[in-house]
Amino acid sequence: MSKIMTVDVLSSIKGAQPSEAVNKLFDVIKNAQPTNNNSFNNNRNNYVSLNDLRDDVVIESSAIEKQIIIENFPKEKGGYLVVSKVIEE
Amino acid sequence: MMMDSQIKHIHQQLVDKKISCTALIQQKLNALKENTNNTVNSLLDDLALHLAAKVDAKITNGDTIGLLEGIPFGIKDVYMLQGTYATASSNLLKNYKSPYTATAIQKLLNAGAIPIVKENCDSFGHGSSSENTIFGAVKNASNPDLVGGGSSGGSAVNVAKDYTIFSIGGDTGGSVRQPAGYNHVYGLKPTYGRISRYGLMAYASSTDCVGPIAKSVEDIRIVLNVMSGKDVKDQTSITSSEISEEAIKTLSEFKTLKGLGKIGYFKNFIENDAIDSKIKADFLTAIEKIKAKGIQVKALDFFKSDILVSTYYTLAMAETASNLSRLDGSNYGNRIEDKNLKESYAITRSENFSEETKRRIVGGNQVLSQGFSDEIYLKGLALRDAISENFENDFKEVDIILSPVTPNTPPKIGDSLKDPHAMYLSDAYTVGFSLGQLPTLTIPQGTDTGLQITAAKNNDELVLKFANFLKDTI
Numbered sequence: 001m002s003k004i005m006t007v008d009v010l011s012s013i014k015g016a017q018p019s020e021a022v023n024k025l026f027d028v029i030k031n032a033q034p035t036n037n038n039s040f041n042n043n044r045n046n047y048v049s050l051n052d053l054r055d056d057v058v059i060e061s062s063a064i065e066k067q068i069i070i071e072n073f074p075k076e077k078g079g080y081l082v083v084s085k086v087i088e089e
Numbered sequence: 090m091m092m093d094s095q096i097k098h099i100h101q102q103l104v105d106k107k108i109s110c111t112a113l114i115q116q117k118l119n120a121l122k123e124n125t126n127n128t129v130n131s132l133l134d135d136l137a138l139h140l141a142a143k144v145d146a147k148i149t150n151g152d153t154i155g156l157l158e159g160i161p162f163g164i165k166d167v168y169m170l171q172g173t174y175a176t177a178s179s180n181l182l183k184n185y186k187s188p189y190t191a192t193a194i195q196k197l198l199n200a201g202a203i204p205i206v207k208e209n210c211d212s213f214g215h216g217s218s219s220e221n222t223i224f225g226a227v228k229n230a231s232n233p234d235l236v237g238g239g240s241s242g243g244s245a246v247n248v249a250k251d252y253t254i255f256s257i258g259g260d261t262g263g264s265v266r267q268p269a270g271y272n273h274v275y276g277l278k279p280t281y282g283r284i285s286r287y288g289l290m291a292y293a294s295s296t297d298c299v300g301p302i303a304k305s306v307e308d309i310r311i312v313l314n315v316m317s318g319k320d321v322k323d324q325t326s327i328t329s330s331e332i333s334e335e336a337i338k339t340l341s342e343f344k345t346l347k348g349l350g351k352i353g354y355f356k357n358f359i360e361n362d363a364i365d366s367k368i369k370a371d372f373l374t375a376i377e378k379i380k381a382k383g384i385q386v387k388a389l390d391f392f393k394s395d396i397l398v399s400t401y402y403t404l405a406m407a408e409t410a411s412n413l414s415r416l417d418g419s420n421y422g423n424r425i426e427d428k429n430l431k432e433s434y435a436i437t438r439s440e441n442f443s444e445e446t447k448r449r450i451v452g453g454n455q456v457l458s459q460g461f462s463d464e465i466y467l468k469g470l471a472l473r474d475a476i477s478e479n480f481e482n483d484f485k486e487v488d489i490i491l492s493p494v495t496p497n498t499p500p501k502i503g504d505s506l507k508d509p510h511a512m513y514l515s516d517a518y519t520v521g522f523s524l525g526q527l528p529t530l531t532i533p534q535g536t537d538t539g540l541q542i543t544a545a546k547n548n549d550e551l552v553l554k555f556a557n558f559l560k561d562t563i
Contacts, residue, residue, distance in 0.1 A: 005458070007451050007454050007458070008451075010454040010458060011410065011438070011447070011450050011451050011454045012414075012417065012431075012434045012435045012438050013435065013438050013439050013442065013447050013450065013451065014435050014436065014439040015439070016439075016447060017451070018451060018452070018455055019448050019451065019452070019509075020510075021448065021508075021509040021510040021513070022402070022406070022448055022451070022452040022455075022509075024510055025399040025402045025403065025452075025510075025513060026399070026403065026452075026455070026456065026465050028395050028396060028398075028399035029396075029399050029400065029403055029464075029465050029468055029469055029472070030464055030465065030468075032396055032399075032468065048325060052324070053324065054321055054324060061188075064171065064172070065171070065188045065189055068171070068172065068186050068187070068188040069420075069421075071186060072186055072188070072421035072422075073420060073421065074418060074419075074420075074421065074422065074423070074424035075424065075426075083419060083430075084418075084419070084424070084426060084427075084429065084430045084433035084434075085428075085429050085430060086429065086430045
């Protein structure tokens with residue numbers, strides 16, 4: 001099942017190609033020499049500890065919130081919200 | 090340019106009945122409506138006037154009002170405010186209405202401040218000039234031929250032009266500090282997590298910060314205090330204590346206070362070919378003035394600018410590719426139908442994202458994909474750690490790091506769109522502090538685009554204190 005996915009597919013953007021402006025940035029990283037390569041051993045960047053995770057709670061949305069969510073939905077037909085046609089590949 | 094608290098001044102005028110809140114709000118709305126700097130995505134007329142009438146009723150009744158009650162402010166158009174448009178200056182969300190309100194904005198509403206405008210910015214925060222927007226390029230407050238800076242360009246210009254008393258921008262790699270510098274106002278990126286990100290559209294979650302823009306240190310302090318605090322809805326938010334007016338008033342005794350005496354700056358920010366010669370000379374003059382006060386100044390070594398910029402953009406693009414993958418037109422947004430779901434996603438995203446946003450999403454997917462992640466993304470993470478470690482060591486030796494905000498003065502409108510790589514490099518002095526998650530304030534002093542004051546993590550108070558000190562020093 002291994003299939004090479006190109007960036008246009010990964011990005012869901014038709015005809016997308018890597019850009020020169022961005023590749024120039026990445027070249028700098030490729031050539032850089034970090035002092036260490038064990039970034040996961042450090043904890044400098046505020047990773048949230050498992051002990052600090054909040055409890056799972058269900059919060060009921062307000063009536064106005066629900067109404068706006070429906071208003072934002074792109075398509076409605078006969079009282080139903082319509083999604084795009086799904087096909088199996 | 091140096092001003093005292095406008096919030097306090099207007100508060101007193103309201104209390105003394107020298108102006109009604111309704112008249113104040115109407116005056117600001119009119120100014121925004123007529124403005125030619127393209128700062129407005131939508132005006133919040135009805136909501137603002139409704140809230141103003143309530144404040145007036147309280148004053149007429151003889152009730153006391155809080156300091157922020159009735160004070161008009163602006164919101165970068167990437168924040169949720171229930172029932173108002175939240176477009177991110179994008180085609181995709183041009184008709185999207187916020188179903189709920191961001192925590193930071195809700196706290197300001199609770200304090201009685203009145204939102205009057207959703208402000209123009211680079212789409213999804215993707216830019217350093219506020220030209221990447223469907224609402225027209227934001228024009229600089231001092232010279233309309235130049236960019237307003239970005240991504241919170243509309244917010245900085247509104248404050249500079251007095252259309253808002255303060256504005257709430259968002260800073261991921263400099264998006265509050267750089268436009269503040271370009272328009273000669275104050276702009277703070279607080280310590281990461283000090284203000285909840287809940288309800289701020291995610292660009293790069295590990296550096297996204299809510300940041301106030303205003304015309305005085307005191308107004309920054311007031312607004313920062315109101316918005317700060319741990320929030321159950323943002324698990325990266327942190328507990329912080331209120332910063333009192335007294336605590337940041339030390340001024341000239343700064344140098345005599347224990348542990349507050351040393352300033353550092355990065356040698357390589359100043360000694361290179363990319364910096365404008367006047368910005369360089371002015372920065373060095375500011376350093377001399379500080380030294381003349383008897384304060385020790387140390388030149389520090391730091392990572393090269395191109396490493397900082399590349400590390401930041403690698404991580405920011407990876408995060409934005411992931412964060413923006415939800416924008417496919419399924420549940421909201423400007424959906425374009427095609428023959429099946431996958432095609433609908435692709436056409437919706439292709440047609441509705443700007444060139445710059447697409448460039449960043451594609452860049453992010455490049456570095457996250459198999460075969461590239463080790464070479465680029467993971468190396469970027471390692472570099473970020475090394476940068477943070479460097480900061481930790483620096484703050485053992487100095488208390489404040491002073492930097493220019495930008496290497497150059499604002500570009501002409503149109504130039505950044507022609508050369509995105511040059512635009513990325515213009516973020517050289519701001520992105521490092523984002524990666525370090527450090528509190529950094531732009532002040533409108535020192536160079537043509539201001540100065541940045543940075544302290545160690547969670548030391549936002551010292552940043553404001555040093556800004557007050559510099560007000561009388563340079």
